[in-house]
Amino acid sequence: MKYNISHWFASMVSIPVAIVAGLASMIAFDIHLVYDMLIAAGGFFAAYFPSQSYSMKSHLREMGITKSEYKYVKTKLGEAKEKIRRLRKNYKNVRTLKDAKLIYDINRIVRTIYTSVEDNPKLFFGVQQFFHSNLDSAVNTIEQYLYLYKMPGKSKEEKVKLHETRISLLELKRTLQSNLSAMNRSTYHSLDVEKEVIKLNRKRSEGPLRLDNELEKQKVNMDKKEKEPVKADRGEKNEGRK
Structure with missing residues (x-):
């Protein structure tokens, strides 16, 4: 199962802790190497079990x-x-x-x-x-x-x-x-x-485009209406000159 990753996660956390604990014991206490190794092992397990338990619970909660x-x-x-x-x-x-x-x-x-x-x-x-x-x-x-x-x-x-x-x-x-x-x-x-979410988002994205197209059509129609009286006035002036 993919939840075995919790063991890898716990190991990645525990190994640095063990190294630090072992080095600290060697430098600070200056005791026998066997005791330094035991302290390092204790640091490893002290960090491993809580990390593994936390990672496992997170995965199980997710599922x-x-x-x-x-x-x-x-x-x-x-x-x-x-x-x-x-x-x-x-x-x-x-x-x-x-x-x-x-x-x-x-x-x-x-x-x-x-x-x-x-x-x-x-x-x-x-x-x-x-x-x-x-x-x-x-x-x-x-x-x-x-x-x-x-x-x-x-x-x-x-x-x-x-x-x-x-x-x-x-x-x-x-x-x-x-x-x-x-x-x-x-x-x-x-x-x-x-699929329904995609359709809904597509309709929402098409909404502003349709509104812009309708506004553009209305603007074109208004421009046409404004130009028509001008043409008529010009025709009446030409008849008066004749």
């Missing part, structure tokens, strides 16, 4: 989840990572192109959901079914299907069962796609909101 929820999601991601590794190993047992494409599609959807939740743990609570049951079903069914498919001497009934299992995998693929859509629903909603 809107608690520390207990974060730990729970992290545990589930660890379990899912091992299952995804098992899922990828199944490529070596594929015997047909159509099965290869099906397993590739399932792997791609599974990996997308995993990485999205890894980047944003709050998304986990919209796809809990994926982590609790759908991923297990995908891994177990694919492993058993491919294992039985490569067995020689299958009977007609066994071939029918394998065909039915493949249909079940296609249905599972659609279920995983539904999980992905459910996870992205809030993002699509935010996208619609941004």
Whole structure:
């Protein structure tokens, strides 16, 4: 998860503190080197834990989840990572192109959901079914299907069962796609909101331009009206001279 950056942040703060504490001990106290190193280590840990805790709380507050929820999601991601590794190993047992494409599609959807939740743990609570049951079903069914498919001497009934299992995998693929859509629903909603904001800003920017155009048209019409009487007066003067 990206929240591991809190450990890097704490280390960047703690290492300079440890160096300063160690040098200060060597210069000020002039004691044994072992004690200087212990003081430096104490300075490191004294700065590390508060910095790490502060950074973690800031990230969790930004995402809107608690520390207990974060730990729970992290545990589930660890379990899912091992299952995804098992899922990828199944490529070596594929015997047909159509099965290869099906397993590739399932792997791609599974990996997308995993990485999205890894980047944003709050998304986990919209796809809990994926982590609790759908991923297990995908891994177990694919492993058993491919294992039985490569067995020689299958009977007609066994071939029918394998065909039915493949249909079940296609249905599972659609279920995983539904999980992905459910996870992205809030993002699509935010996208619609941004589109409406863009339209509103465009209308506001076009408003002054339309007003300027209307004022310009009014000015042109007024100029025309002022010129018309002048032309008429000139025509009457020419008739009087004749």
